Amino acid sequence: MDIEKIKVKTENDQTLEVVVTSKKADAIWIVLGEGLHNVKCKLTPTRNNLAYVGSLMGREILYHRSVKEVSADIARHNREPIMPVKR
Numbered sequence: 001m002d003i004e005k006i007k008v009k010t011e012n013d014q015t016l017e018v019v020v021t022s023k024k025a026d027a028i029w030i031v032l033g034e035g036l037h038n039v040k041c042k043l044t045p046t047r048n049n050l051a052y053v054g055s056l057m058g059r060e061i062l063y064h065r066s067v068k069e070v071s072a073d074i075a076r077h078n079r080e081p082i083m084p085v086k087r
Contacts, residue, residue, distance in 0.1 A: 006030070008043075011060045025071045028052055028063065 004020040008030070021040070022029040028043040043052035045067050052063040052070075065073075 006063060008061045008063045010062075016061070023070065023074060025067055025074065028070070030054075032056060 004023070005017050006020055006028075007015050007017050009015055016032065018030040018032045018041075020028060021031055026045065030041050030043060032039045032041065039056060041054045041056045041061065043054040043061070043063050045051070046053055049067040051066065054061050
């Protein structure tokens, strides 16, 4: 199983790579960090649906992909054929 990672930007233009735990068109759940010190965050679409935004420990983070692009990614991922397991 592949772990999906995305790059988000903080309010001071720092780029962070985070792990996606759940992805839907209306929300993306991410985890920053590992082990005991991880932090979960929900990214929701902006008013114009051109990006996703959330708050992580009081800091705003931004994912620069539109709802349309994320929906296309989800549809493409769901269409990928699953390789049968040979026994």
